[in-house]
Amino acid sequence: MQGLEPVPGQVLTPLPAAAAETPAPKPPIEVRPTPTVELLEPARPQPVPGQVPVALAEKKTIVSGILWENAGFWAHLDSFLKVQNSPHTQRAYQKDLEEFLVFLKTTGKPMNVHTLVEYRDQLKTRPSERTGQPLSHVSINRKIATLRSFLNWLVLNGVIPNNPAKAVHSFRAGRESPTRDIPNDRVKMMLDHAEHLGRHKIAGRLHHAILMVLFHLGLRRAELVGLRTSDFFEQDGARCIRVRGKGDKERVLPLPGRVAQAIDAYLS
Numbered sequence: 430m431q432g433l434e435p436v437p438g439q440v441l442t443p444l445p446a447a448a449a450e451t452p453a454p455k456p457p458i459e460v461r462p463t464p465t466v467e468l469l470e471p472a473r474p475q476p477v478p479g480q481v482p483v484a485l486a487e488k489k490t491i492v493s494g495i496l497w498e499n500a501g502f503w504a505h506l507d508s509f510l511k512v513q514n515s516p517h518t519q520r521a522y523q524k525d526l527e528e529f530l531v532f533l534k535t536t537g538k539p540m541n542v543h544t545l546v547e548y549r550d551q552l553k554t555r556p557s558e559r560t561g562q563p564l565s566h567v568s569i570n571r572k573i574a575t576l577r578s579f580l581n582w583l584v585l586n587g588v589i590p591n592n593p594a595k596a597v598h599s600f601r602a603g604r605e606s607p608t609r610d611i612p613n614d615r616v617k618m619m620l621d622h623a624e625h626l627g628r629h630k631i632a633g634r635l636h637h638a639i640l641m642v643l644f645h646l647g648l649r650r651a652e653l654v655g656l657r658t659s660d661f662f663e664q665d666g667a668r669c670i671r672v673r674g675k676g677d678k679e680r681v682l683p684l685p686g687r688v689a690q691a692i693d694a695y696l697s
Contacts, residue, residue, distance in 0.1 A: 509582045525575035542593045549573055549597060566600035573597060616644055627694065634695040641691040646682055648672060661692060 506526065513519045529548060538544045552569045556562065577594040584592050623640055626633025642648060642656075652672050660671040661684070668684040684692070 505583060505586050505588055506579070509579055521571075522575050522579070525572045526579060528572070529576055540589075540593065542596045545573075545576065545594055545597045570599040573599060620644070631695070634691075638688075638691040638695040641688045642670075645685050645688050646670070646672075649674070658696065 510519050510523055513522060532548050532551070533540070533544070536544075536547075538547070549569060552564055552572060555564055557564055557568070573594065577592065577597070580589065580592040580594045583589045620637065620640055623633055623637035627635075627637045639653065642653060652674055655673050656670070662669055662671070664681070668689045669681050670684050672680050672682060674680060
């Protein structure tokens with residue numbers, strides 16, 4: 430297309446430049462505050478006196494900062510348990526130590542002689558898990574002996590400077606008996622009743638033989654239930670019984686005449 434020719438005498442006025450497009454203003458950005466999250470420590474069950482509520486591994490977090498601020502403390506505890514020869518001893522020591530650590534956590538007291546004495550005295554009011562009766566002096570002394578051995582282990586390994594449990598005295602345990610005597614009239618009544626039942630039922634003869642063995646030979650319950658018919662025999666013309674005690678140790682006891690008669694009545 431041809432351009433426009435200018436007319437003589439006409440002044441050409443330049444066209445105005447196109448106005449630049451102005452973008453529409455953007456709405457302001459709303460700045461919201463960042464919510465804060467409060468980290469809460471998970472609730473831990475409160476220890477119950479006389480009860481071990483959590484495992485030893487979990488107790489490592491419970492007593493940190495309460496006992497000794499020593500990174501190798503728990504390694505020493507594990508080593509102390511591993512050097513014990515008997516698995517039964519390992520379990521008993523671990524339970525005793527766990528109970529003491531729970532006591533420290535509950536009371537928040539420092540490790541010293543006064544705390545150990547208070548713990549020893551508190552054990553006198555703690556019921557036994559097996560019988561529900563207060564702990565005997567023998568059981569309390571064993572728990573204190575466990576602490577004494579472990580603290581001595583820490584001294585030898587340079588974890589603590591001294592053993593405060595050495596100054597804690599044990600209870601005198603010789604005057605108390607772990608079992609109660611049965612009155613003689615009660616014993617006679619039980620034997621007579623079992624003997625009467627044995628005249629009519631084989632179960633009565635069994636009960637009579639069991640009671641005769643218990644009362645006349647003084648066997649433990651575990652020794653009684655471990656008896657077999659082959660354990661009754663004659664030796665040099667005398668009736669005897671072979672009994673297996675603690676540690677699989679055997680002993681031979683002579684059978685009194687009345688006890689032998691009760692056993693024969695059941696086996697016949």
